[in-house]
Amino acid sequence: MTEDNKMGSAGEVSLLRLHLLRGFYLLVVVGLGLKVWPGVINRSESWELMEGVVQCMLVAFWALSILGLRYPLQMLPVLLWELAWKSVWLIIIVLPMWISGQMDDSTTETAITCLWVVILPFVIPWRFVFINYVKKRGDRWS
Template identity: 75%
Template sequence: MTERSKMGSENEVSLLRLYLLRAGYLVVVVGLGLNVWPEFISRSGSWELMEGVVQCMLIAFWALCVVGLRYPLQMLPVLLWEIVWKLVWLIGVALPIWASGQMDDSTMMMVIECSLVVIFPFVIPWRFVFVNYVKKRGDRWA
């Protein structure tokens, strides 16, 4: 087997896996579309600084997930980012609050929202991620 055909078989992602990946993007597109866009469009007045930053980041994430519906493999870093930031928040912020017995309702709501990230590890083609982001030689620096 030539090196080229070997790489092709390692990079191959099944059609089922692509549909699962697209379903993951679709969950984000529909979920954020129903929650973020109405608030963005109908807001009256200005947002506090960080609330505005968060809303704009969510809209950007939504737009990249729309692109992911068409190009699911190329947009994988977007879903990987989603997994990483939510895990970091759950472990670094929510867990210490929970361990200290100071969990309030708003933090618990955020924990529930962040916990929805559990679907993504099941739709991501991890072999493809390993081959293309771990094993593959990086781009040159100079």
């Protein structure tokens, strides 16, 4: 069995879709690189607990997105996680605040940043996801 067959056959995903995935990873690498790294490198005081957690998670996402440039299909779980948490946050936290007119400037700014997630459903190769993460037999337990 070839490596492609073990991985779910990269041939199932068009070259255009692979380029779209790489484009999204590149957007993350450049965007987070410009936004997060200056604050990490030039930090003069310690972060509050949750701010430190967020910044470290963003740096980790940035680093994994670099791997996504080379291995776009193998790094799909990172994009699925990004789509999942942002969708949940926007639906459970932001939507009720917006409907009730209780949005503050900080939440609005974060929500606008998170709305980039609307691109992901058009970039993710859903057939590949279904075949390799839903339909495919799971790893053995013992």
